[in-house]
Amino acid sequence: MINLRVLAASAAVLSLTLSFVSEAAANGEVNVYTYRETKLIQPLFDAFSKDTGIKVNVVSASSGLEQRMKAEGANSPADVLLTVDIGRIDEAVQAGVTQPIKSEVVEKVVPAQYRDPDGQWAGISMRARVIYASKDRVKQDKITYEELADPKWKGKICIRSGQHIYNNALFAAYAAKHGEAKAEEWLRGVKANLAQKPSGGDREAARDVAAGKCDIGIGNTYYWALMMNNDPEKKPWAEATRVILPTFEGGGTHVNLSGVLLAKHAPNKANGIKLIEWLVSEQAQQMYADQNYEYPVRAGVAINSTIAGYGKLGPDPLPIAKIAANRKAAASLVDKVGFDN
Amino acid sequence: MISIVSLALQPAGDVWHDLINYVLPAALRDTALLLVGVGALTLLIGAGTAWVMSRHDFPGRGMLLWLMPLPLAIPTYLAAYVYADLFEPLGLVHRTLAIWLPLGDALGLLPNLRSLPGAIFVIGLVLYPYVYLAARATFQVQSAEFAEAATTLGAGRWTIFWRVSLPMARPALAVGVALVALETLNDIGASEYLGIRTLTVSIFTTWLNRGSLAGAAQLACLMLAIVAGLIAMERYGRRNASIAFSAESPHVRQRTPLSGARAWIAFAVCVLPVLIGFVVPLSYLAHQALGRGLLTNFDPLLWRHTFHSFAFAALATLMALMLALATTIAHRFRPDPLRYLVMSIAQTGYALPGLVIALGLLTPVLAVDNAMSVVAAWIGRSSPGLILVGSGMAVVIAYTIRFLAVPVGMIKAGFDSIPRDYDESARTVGAGQAVMLRQIYLPLLRPAMLGAVIVMFVDCLKELPATLLLRPLNVETLSTSIYQFASRGNFEDGALAALLIVAASIGPVAWLTKFSDVPSGPA
Numbered sequence: 001m002i003n004l005r006v007l008a009a010s011a012a013v014l015s016l017t018l019s020f021v022s023e024a025a026a027n028g029e030v031n032v033y034t035y036r037e038t039k040l041i042q043p044l045f046d047a048f049s050k051d052t053g054i055k056v057n058v059v060s061a062s063s064g065l066e067q068r069m070k071a072e073g074a075n076s077p078a079d080v081l082l083t084v085d086i087g088r089i090d091e092a093v094q095a096g097v098t099q100p101i102k103s104e105v106v107e108k109v110v111p112a113q114y115r116d117p118d119g120q121w122a123g124i125s126m127r128a129r130v131i132y133a134s135k136d137r138v139k140q141d142k143i144t145y146e147e148l149a150d151p152k153w154k155g156k157i158c159i160r161s162g163q164h165i166y167n168n169a170l171f172a173a174y175a176a177k178h179g180e181a182k183a184e185e186w187l188r189g190v191k192a193n194l195a196q197k198p199s200g201g202d203r204e205a206a207r208d209v210a211a212g213k214c215d216i217g218i219g220n221t222y223y224w225a226l227m228m229n230n231d232p233e234k235k236p237w238a239e240a241t242r243v244i245l246p247t248f249e250g251g252g253t254h255v256n257l258s259g260v261l262l263a264k265h266a267p268n269k270a271n272g273i274k275l276i277e278w279l280v281s282e283q284a285q286q287m288y289a290d291q292n293y294e295y296p297v298r299a300g301v302a303i304n305s306t307i308a309g310y311g312k313l314g315p316d317p318l319p320i321a322k323i324a325a326n327r328k329a330a331a332s333l334v335d336k337v338g339f340d341n
Numbered sequence: 342m343i344s345i346v347s348l349a350l351q352p353a354g355d356v357w358h359d360l361i362n363y364v365l366p367a368a369l370r371d372t373a374l375l376l377v378g379v380g381a382l383t384l385l386i387g388a389g390t391a392w393v394m395s396r397h398d399f400p401g402r403g404m405l406l407w408l409m410p411l412p413l414a415i416p417t418y419l420a421a422y423v424y425a426d427l428f429e430p431l432g433l434v435h436r437t438l439a440i441w442l443p444l445g446d447a448l449g450l451l452p453n454l455r456s457l458p459g460a461i462f463v464i465g466l467v468l469y470p471y472v473y474l475a476a477r478a479t480f481q482v483q484s485a486e487f488a489e490a491a492t493t494l495g496a497g498r499w500t501i502f503w504r505v506s507l508p509m510a511r512p513a514l515a516v517g518v519a520l521v522a523l524e525t526l527n528d529i530g531a532s533e534y535l536g537i538r539t540l541t542v543s544i545f546t547t548w549l550n551r552g553s554l555a556g557a558a559q560l561a562c563l564m565l566a567i568v569a570g571l572i573a574m575e576r577y578g579r580r581n582a583s584i585a586f587s588a589e590s591p592h593v594r595q596r597t598p599l600s601g602a603r604a605w606i607a608f609a610v611c612v613l614p615v616l617i618g619f620v621v622p623l624s625y626l627a628h629q630a631l632g633r634g635l636l637t638n639f640d641p642l643l644w645r646h647t648f649h650s651f652a653f654a655a656l657a658t659l660m661a662l663m664l665a666l667a668t669t670i671a672h673r674f675r676p677d678p679l680r681y682l683v684m685s686i687a688q689t690g691y692a693l694p695g696l697v698i699a700l701g702l703l704t705p706v707l708a709v710d711n712a713m714s715v716v717a718a719w720i721g722r723s724s725p726g727l728i729l730v731g732s733g734m735a736v737v738i739a740y741t742i743r744f745l746a747v748p749v750g751m752i753k754a755g756f757d758s759i760p761r762d763y764d765e766s767a768r769t770v771g772a773g774q775a776v777m778l779r780q781i782y783l784p785l786l787r788p789a790m791l792g793a794v795i796v797m798f799v800d801c802l803k804e805l806p807a808t809l810l811l812r813p814l815n816v817e818t819l820s821t822s823i824y825q826f827a828s829r830g831n832f833e834d835g836a837l838a839a840l841l842i843v844a845a846s847i848g849p850v851a852w853l854t855k856f857s858d859v860p861s862g863p864a
Contacts, residue, residue, distance in 0.1 A: 037826075037828055038817070039829075057814040058814060061810050062828060064810045065810070067554070071704050071707040072727060087550070196455070200425070330550070331546060331551050332359050336363050340367075
């Protein structure tokens with residue numbers, strides 16, 4: 001029989017236990033809110049702590065961190081926000097939870113294209129949205145994004161949901177370049193070429209190509225490298241395909257950016273800036289390239305050999321802000337053409 | 342709630358034009374089909390197995406008793422990943438079949454899991470325990486008199502099931518199916534992965550890609566309205582059905598012993614859902630965990646994650662149980678519209694996606710936190726930081742709100758099966774409310790309460806979006822740790838954390854099912 005008093009007592013004990021879980025905001029610490037999975041960045045944070053003696057505390061989430069910072073207001077423990085895509089960078093700036101990163105180091109090291117003119121954010125790494133093409137069935141070596149709507153690919157393309165942030169950014173870039181009307185026409189064409197309803201993730205795109213469901217899958221650069229190098233079970237999926245770096249007709253491969261922002265009410269602002277500067281240091285950029293298979297933003301840092309094997313990346317010069325400005329239009333077009341239906 | 346409504350009251354920009362024209366028709370259709378499919382499947386499996394388990398004795402029943410609810414421990418999105426992996430053209434099922442059967446092209450006819458039927462299959466087979474637990478709690482305390490009277494009138498076993506037991510179990514079945522429906526409505530991981538664009542998926546894209554939190558909140562309110570409509574319809578449908586049985590003592594009916602083929606069939610009927618909903622995903626995860634050397638390179642941090650998961654879940658379950666008892670007891674002693682309203686509101690949290698609840702909670706919870714800082718500053722103390730969020734209490738509050746419907750619904754159904762006559766008899770002999778509570782209600786409500794505790798606890802262990810957003814710095818739970826891998830496209834590397842969720846659930850489930858099994862009555 002459940003005794004109410006026992007219940008109440010246990011509740012009290014448990015809540016006491018929980019209160020020990022709480023964070024600290026002492027000197028020598030920096031608090032990071034991140035959209036990047038902790039497993040991936042922990043090695044970088046560990047190296048940073050070793051270098052500087054500053055402890056890094058982390059919360060990672062998949063969405064809503066800027067809302068949390070907004071609600072926390074002046075008491076927010078957040079110093080630094082790490083994002084994995086353009087959309088979240090834009091959201092955070094729009095939410096007014098950031099302040100300019102005033103750092104000569106960042107200005108010197110990060111190319112102007114990959115940081116905000118007002119200093120609200122800086123890019124740390126890039127990944128490209130590319131094509132996993134069947135080794136057997138696709139003979140072409142070059143494909144443009146525009147060409148994906150060509151009827152010759154009818155029933156041959158696999159892709160995840162058109163509303164996923166990676167596709168959203170690609171479609172937004174397309175709309176920014178060609179205008180909404182052309183983008184709509186293009187999306188209808190791509191939709192008509194799909195082998196199946198958009199589903200799964202990027203690695204499933206490679207698997208579906210390997211299984212013969214489609215000839216080309218759309219995915220990010222690092223998934224392919226991860227399958228090839230880190231997962232024996234999935235290696236055959238990568239081996240059945242080769243990565244083609246597509247470009248827009250005028251040139252340029254679509255890249256998305258993971259970025260770093262300084263919190264408006266950062267309690268450990270100096271440490272926050274130290275961390276940001278460290279993340280664009282040669283050492284950190286090399287770690288990014290080798291462990292995450294991403295393209296470093298800093299010039300002169302060697303990219304990982306697997307990624308280098310895709311060919312030379314010529315990132316689309318379209319300013320990030322233009323892509324962010326077209327996010328909503330892209331989301332709207334995806335629904336309008338019934339891309340996911 | 343209020344803060345979600347206030348979010349919804351902000352101008353949403355021009356998103357509604359698109360939503361109405363392009364999003365809602367497909368989202369409503371997909372959501373409706375998914376709900377009907379999953380509802381029917383879980384009702385069939387849940388009620389069927391509960392009936393077999395509560396009215397029959399057969400070899401293996403003891404083991405099944407604690408296996409049956411275990412699919413609850415498998416998060417829907419993990420089940421989706423596992424089954425999609427298994428049934429892909431390069432997956433285990435195809436490869437195995439290709440070796441043993443010369444089917445050739447016929448393999449292409451195997452079901453594609455990334456489809457609506459696939460989603461119904463996967464979600465239904467991990468959610469059926471909601472119906473099973475609710476149904477079993479009722480089937481086994483159902484008064485034997487009705488069945489005996491029916492037998493006297495010449496009714497067979499099936500007639501009794503269809504005409505007597507099933508109608509009498511309707512409130513419990515409704516609660517079970519309602520929980521399944523709400524859980525399905527809430528699911529985002531499995532639906533999105535399998536390519537089903539439900540309302541919840543639309544809420545997320547409205548927020549994330551259209552940058553319209555207000556539009557997303559308005560969609561959430563629409564969803565809430567639909568849920569309220571469904572609940573009202575269900576209530577209306579049974580407005581004339583008085584459920585509580587006669588004043589006769591509900592002596593428990595003896596379980597019929599089965600032997601031979603019948604015993605085998607009973608065993609098969611019950612074991613099949615467990616195999617599909619639990620054993621297969623579990624084995625696949627175990628296989629992945631072993632194959633990837635996750636055990637040999639055991640990450641000791643996982644113990645910390647387990648502790649956090651356990652503490653959050655246990656605390657929220659206790660809070661919810663107390664709140665549920667308070668509201669349902671108040672309603673029982675003095676049913677009036679106000680108390681009814683309180684009870685109904687307590688159930689709405691389940692209808693909202695976890696992330697919407699988390700977003701809705703941010704403002705009020707942090708307002709309290711910030712107010713405490715102001716007070717601290719005013720009395721000259723240094724700021725204590727954010728107490729509710731910093732301590733993880735925000736997560737506990739989110740769980741409590743999100744899952745309160747489980748104990749409220751189940752305990753309410755438990756109350757419904759206690760005859761009102763009992764109350765009057767008790768009052769006649771001068772028993773006060775406290776005595777009635779201790780000596781009548783709580784003992785009779787035990788199966789319902791224990792069922793509620795299991796479901797709620799396990800639900801909390803699995804919860805992801807609210808945990809992600811509201812947890813303090815440096816705190817991971819098992820589910821957030823699985824998420825770290827899954828979002829990288831490598832959910833298999835989180836297999837060990839998934840196994841720990843299951844392990845953490847098995848203990849309470851086994852212990853509680855043992856206590857919730859009413860002994861077979863006298864011959």
